[in-house]
Amino acid sequence: MPQQTTEIRAASFADLDTRTFHDLLKLRIDVFVVEQNCPYPELDGRDVEPSTRHLWLTDGDAPLAYLRILADPDGAARIGRVAVAPKARGGGQAGRLMTAALDLVGNRPCVLEAQSHLVGFYARHGFAVSGPEYVEDGIPHTPMHRQLIDV
Template identity: 75%
Template sequence: MHPSQSPPRRSDPSERVGFRVASFADLDTRTLHDLLKLRVDVFVVEQECAYPELDGRDVEPGTRHLWLARDRAPVAYLRLLADPGGVERIGRVAVARDARGGGHAGRLMREALTVVGARPCVLDAQAHLVDFYARYGFTTSGPEYVEDGIPHVPMRREAAATAGR
């Protein structure tokens, strides 16, 4: 930074937030720790879901970890899984509590769908987020169900939905 420039304000959560994507093999140990901590903080602690957060899918060759980071610290995260039949699966979408309201989830979804490209994509949305995912071309693909005490809805975005976006 040039001496005459002021440092960036810290009050705007969207400042200096960069997008990252990596396979498991490309994650350094500190980044892996920080991503898993964000997931545990949101899903296990905040949502009080005692479930096996480490499910073995993070290390699969087709899995990609996507996140937004401010000064190396992740503020939003999701993972993309390669499901059978060329279908991508979005999961573990999380935004740090102190970063919510800054548009990070939307930005992360747009980035993820760029990575997905023309392939069909599925996710299991928490029921209160159905309208959020619908903004990105997802439609309900099955009945609501309860997982870990939280209502979920399966959703799908067909490959044709990516045309012209």
């Protein structure tokens, strides 16, 4: 898949059309619920919050990678639901999307709950482990944070 044909898009829930939101949810469910065999409440109410930003990488038809940025009550940005379609894995798409997300987050503190096998990936984007590993839905996770960057 040539990288030049893909583009990164960002939108609030109010700016998403029905088909796009459907396709983003399908990618999330395909990866987290079906592939990882983790039945959990994927629709948690946070997608529709006015401050939530949905970011995805598309080849024009369907999303190849996705993440969302939430606003935590303490002002930190929370990155979550990072998913890459199987056909797009191994080509740096998650890294492109994470870079775009951190550009959007800017200098705010940022947190995430990494699947533990991805700690190294997030560390390359400036995140550090911030707590002990725990198991959620049968998958080891590690809390991570990115400190405020002085400009």
